[in-house]
Amino acid sequence: MSATFRLAERLAENRPLVSAWCGMPTPETAGLLAAEAFDAVTLDMQHGAIDFREVLQAIPLVAAHGKPTVVRVPVGAFATASRVLDAGAAGIIAPMINSVADARALVAYTKFPPVGERSWGPAGALALNGLQPPQYFQRANDAVMVLAMVETRAALDIVDEILAVDGLDGIFIGPADLSITLSGGAGVNPAAPEVDEALDHALARTRAAGKRIGVYAHIPERAALFKSKGFDFVAASSDANFMRAGARALLGGLAG
Amino acid sequence: MSATFRLAERLAENRPLVSAWCGMPTPETAGLLAAEAFDAVTLDMQHGAIDFREVLQAIPLVAAHGKPTVVRVPVGAFATASRVLDAGAAGIIAPMINSVADARALVAYTKFPPVGERSWGPAGALALNGLQPPQYFQRANDAVMVLAMVETRAALDIVDEILAVDGLDGIFIGPADLSITLSGGAGVNPAAPEVDEALDHALARTRAAGKRIGVYAHIPERAALFKSKGFDFVAASSDANFMRAGARALLGGLAG
Amino acid sequence: MSATFRLAERLAENRPLVSAWCGMPTPETAGLLAAEAFDAVTLDMQHGAIDFREVLQAIPLVAAHGKPTVVRVPVGAFATASRVLDAGAAGIIAPMINSVADARALVAYTKFPPVGERSWGPAGALALNGLQPPQYFQRANDAVMVLAMVETRAALDIVDEILAVDGLDGIFIGPADLSITLSGGAGVNPAAPEVDEALDHALARTRAAGKRIGVYAHIPERAALFKSKGFDFVAASSDANFMRAGARALLGGLAG
Amino acid sequence: MSATFRLAERLAENRPLVSAWCGMPTPETAGLLAAEAFDAVTLDMQHGAIDFREVLQAIPLVAAHGKPTVVRVPVGAFATASRVLDAGAAGIIAPMINSVADARALVAYTKFPPVGERSWGPAGALALNGLQPPQYFQRANDAVMVLAMVETRAALDIVDEILAVDGLDGIFIGPADLSITLSGGAGVNPAAPEVDEALDHALARTRAAGKRIGVYAHIPERAALFKSKGFDFVAASSDANFMRAGARALLGGLAG
Amino acid sequence: MSATFRLAERLAENRPLVSAWCGMPTPETAGLLAAEAFDAVTLDMQHGAIDFREVLQAIPLVAAHGKPTVVRVPVGAFATASRVLDAGAAGIIAPMINSVADARALVAYTKFPPVGERSWGPAGALALNGLQPPQYFQRANDAVMVLAMVETRAALDIVDEILAVDGLDGIFIGPADLSITLSGGAGVNPAAPEVDEALDHALARTRAAGKRIGVYAHIPERAALFKSKGFDFVAASSDANFMRAGARALLGGLAG
Amino acid sequence: MSATFRLAERLAENRPLVSAWCGMPTPETAGLLAAEAFDAVTLDMQHGAIDFREVLQAIPLVAAHGKPTVVRVPVGAFATASRVLDAGAAGIIAPMINSVADARALVAYTKFPPVGERSWGPAGALALNGLQPPQYFQRANDAVMVLAMVETRAALDIVDEILAVDGLDGIFIGPADLSITLSGGAGVNPAAPEVDEALDHALARTRAAGKRIGVYAHIPERAALFKSKGFDFVAASSDANFMRAGARALLGGLAG
Numbered sequence A, B, C, D, E, F: 001m002s003a004t005f006r007l008a009e010r011l012a013e014n015r016p017l018v019s020a021w022c023g024m025p026t027p028e029t030a031g032l033l034a035a036e037a038f039d040a041v042t043l044d045m046q047h048g049a050i051d052f053r054e055v056l057q058a059i060p061l062v063a064a065h066g067k068p069t070v071v072r073v074p075v076g077a078f079a080t081a082s083r084v085l086d087a088g089a090a091g092i093i094a095p096m097i098n099s100v101a102d103a104r105a106l107v108a109y110t111k112f113p114p115v116g117e118r119s120w121g122p123a124g125a126l127a128l129n130g131l132q133p134p135q136y137f138q139r140a141n142d143a144v145m146v147l148a149m150v151e152t153r154a155a156l157d158i159v160d161e162i163l164a165v166d167g168l169d170g171i172f173i174g175p176a177d178l179s180i181t182l183s184g185g186a187g188v189n190p191a192a193p194e195v196d197e198a199l200d201h202a203l204a205r206t207r208a209a210g211k212r213i214g215v216y217a218h219i220p221e222r223a224a225l226f227k228s229k230g231f232d233f234v235a236a237s238s239d240a241n242f243m244r245a246g247a248r249a250l251l252g253g254l255a256g
């Protein structure tokens, strides 16, 4: 019924989601992609050009299509995670969670007591979902999906401990950063064999922990691969890439 | 050398242009499409969600790729045409020019005396192009392409008179509105046979008048057709359509 | 089903509407008021601080509550009326329609052929309502409510002729301007007796013409009066006044 | 007492004003210049990059220094003139008033009945000045300075008729456009001898008519000249020029 | 004299303040409420939709009414506290100060040496208040009110230690979060008896420490209670609630 | 060739740079100053009114003049440093680096592995510079200039250790904060003798370490002094000061 809670409901039914990925500083883009066959829309505040105001404006445009908005916050921006949850975001992807302490801090800012220490004040989420405060308070800790990005060797080494953090719903793999760290800084290649090994390992450990795992696919082929492997949440390509692809399809047909 | 003047130069060399078409309220979209193989970017203030501020911000982003920006203004918004030329736009598309008086008013606002009555104050264009006032004044009337939209039966009936208006560089056909008027309001079909007849007629009359003709293509197939027919300026599809097409290509590959 | 068409449906059922009135430059305000028991939200671009961008952003926030957005455009801004209809507005209130020619120009910009000359390009409305172009084209002329403001002695004198203009859905009375003109410029008093006489006259003439009549109520008492008189569309007070009233209620309780 | 009325008060005391001229799309610039020794700040919506929103935001920042804001609107944008007066602007400069009909239309949109037909709704001005509606209504026609730009040969030829238009407070000379028209479109030179002759003539005719005359000075030398000639309102240089001048002063000192 | 310093002056006179509470992303709302009988306006960046830009724009609008602006920053956003003080904010409310280390960090970012480590650069505050740098530097540490939010059991347990932190002006109670923590995460009820007990205790301890105490009242009844108890700073309800209350008052009168 | 890399190239050639300093919340200001004879433009997010969105928009406007943009981030805002580098900034100035741990954290967020831990995602920088990911990855650590602000006594005491941090390109002196700390909080005087001594000391230690040193000059005289002393990067005055200086030059000429 409520767009914000759709994400948790889908996962509870073991139905994986494919999410659009947005980095352009315009809320209308998110709304446009929500009208397509994606299950969710993810807004990237870490590497995208999206800031707090655009997130605020995009969430209701995505919700108008009955779909949840997930937000990737900048590194360490846990207070921002709280703010976008207040605005009605359905999930948080937090980059560079490299220690159990990082993971616990993430939970502290995104789950209400007694699980975490999230502060009360979800005016936007209440308005979006038509809930009264007690209802939202009771449901929010379950409904909000909080994923810790595992994208360094350090994080991979303690993936079980991260997955065991109470209140954390799962992990999200960043293949590009992972490729950099796994190559010792030699280069970036999100489809490198060692990245795929790490992905398989992380998927297996997540399943063992009974939690959720998401992943970013920079190209359609990778999205198809990740979907077939059974990842719970596959965020693919980007608004900019979609636009480029559409433009190139037209221009290719006009050339020659 | 200067992005603003690239449009006139291309036309002087009898090299037709293909333009992206933008309606989303974000200047970054225009910049992204300028990086693709389009010859120009057109911003739609009539039916798009673009307002003055976005045009101001988009023009330098397009110019950074050495390409001209064309602006379609709202109906009758000739003063807005002056303002976007001041900001460095290379061309104007003015909708619903249905009389010679309309066409003359358009020229009055977009060409300096003695051709028209455009008021002096091109601060943005000077800054963008690195010109001094006398240089810009001497070149602007030739460099700025002003196209009157012919998109009603009334306009078609007097297309020769419109084309004869001094200072007007040519016409631009709007197939959707033309289809409505040619069907007597029965429906909208930009690819109707009577539209194609009108397009051929307008093209022939433009050639006879020694002026320029542009057209909007709502789908790639029409863009290819119009290019093959020899239209001088083919504006195709839209930023939103490109994004949708790219998203659907991904989603199609993931389905089933 | 579609928020844009709710307005026409309500009127077709002879169920009068009460609308919030917004002048603050923030789309969120419109969304907040749409969540209250208003039947519609009206955005004031004439005397309010609202510009095109805010209208674009407010329409989907109001539609999220299943309610239509009406826009009062600035004097003579008929092209702006077209633009906000493209964005999904359900109705237009056009100020200072003082002649039949004004009324016809208003219709020309807001109704498609053969009734008017509205240009095709409702991308926002299609996206908002999930319609295909032919559906929207067939329904738009009936669904969009276009009201001419009658607010001068000159307009009152020809109210029958204005009401007779084909394609115009009705009139909207502006009591403040009416009071100025009826007093010969002596002062402003929207509740003056001569204003009430004029309102009754206009209501009677509208009923005789089988069209619709709206009115602006600057205070709650007037809204109640107009509702009891049977006006079809009563727009009341304003976002700023609501905020002031709420603040004063609190402060009154704290004083002393 | 009220910033909006300061302009009329100064003119009533026969004390000429020097105004800053702003074209950058940022309200803070206007506030910064209001803190300097200017008597007023003028915002240029015709050739500047300023739109409605920036005017709304700049007016209170200028008023915070007890100074009036004047707005130059785009050509023919009389409805915009009404809107910025509603927001608290103290004066309007309207470009390209080339006929008595133009001048009358300008007055119609900027003065209340019985002088003109300005529509009631000055919410911003009331809030800014702390006035009640009756007070503002009584004072506004006198307090708002409306100047018609005389900047073509056609306008010069009928300057007496323009000055005679009831409700018009005076004229404002645009030397650049005047130089273009006086040279028959040969070039732009705001300090050409024929421009100076025209300025002297316009000044004399204005004095004969008992009205006010303003002028734009593109460089400091011209501002000094105009001030010494006794122009009532001298608007000088621009925010961008001030910034450039300040930067060049620094850079000059660092060079070599 | 200066709006920024009004807050400290009021407190020095032992005159409690009632503040409006703003969460809507529009600076005009803050200005509107400043015109009412509030003593201050508080902008909520933690749970409100307000970001840095809106704070920058709201401060002068509030100051135009001679009133101070207080800003509640997000959790841990001490650098943001510095930035809004630079812009002329008169006070800071910092949420979730749960340790003496948190309180000291807050002081470090908001008080100049030797009390704290606030970095120099108050351009906005200087412009707003018309002060020279030495004047502002001498007065700022006394004039800026810095309140640490006590809203967890952990904070309550060490309230004396927090109050003892040098440079901290006092505390601010958040009843909603307090109710969550005091109930062990069972629910949210800002008017629960244990909250009231905690409030009385915190008030007594603040008086014993000779510092200041503020509190948030979510409904008017609580504001009246807190005022009667002698809290120094009572922030009440919200801009959104005021607007809803005003709208409901109108709608209630129209129903039936 | 690429604006982003121009900064590193200049420094590699031992050619010092003079940078404009911007604090006004408008990207156009940065573009305007880039057109002057500055070698770079620095945007101040710490004490200026500039936020993330303005940085994003300013970078391409500065790059259009072939010049690099440097960004001073707020205290501790290392994640923001990553974000503006993603957008194409050429350098980072980080305030209040008072320990080796601070300096290492700064490097972690601004240099890719193996030097630091910067996360991959430079979409803006790639678009701006026309590079492919592997090219940017290989060049970014060298091309991005990261300067730690040394502006407290604590930092001065360990300046050698800070300069020794691997991946840090150098330091940047903040004379105002330095004067506060060196005076024990007695006052602010960026041209105090002890500040000059500290500057000379820092310059000598930087040369000994083979790294780079920048400094802020609040007035032109200090900029000239610092340039003559051989500082690598002198950022001078500010956009606001330039505008004031230009306005005062005009007004001075008009007075009397």
Ligand SMILES: [Mg+2]
Binding pocket: A095, A151, A174, A176, A177, F119, F120
């Ligand atoms: Mg990553």
Ligand SMILES: [Mg+2]
Binding pocket: B095, B151, B174, B176, B177, C119, C120
């Ligand atoms: Mg058309």
Ligand SMILES: [Mg+2]
Binding pocket: C095, C151, C174, C176, C177, D119, D120
């Ligand atoms: Mg009216």
Ligand SMILES: [Mg+2]
Binding pocket: B119, B120, D095, D151, D174, D176, D177
């Ligand atoms: Mg002119």
Ligand SMILES: [Mg+2]
Binding pocket: A119, A120, E095, E151, E174, E176, E177
């Ligand atoms: Mg709290």
Ligand SMILES: [Mg+2]
Binding pocket: E119, E120, F095, F151, F174, F176, F177
């Ligand atoms: Mg500093």
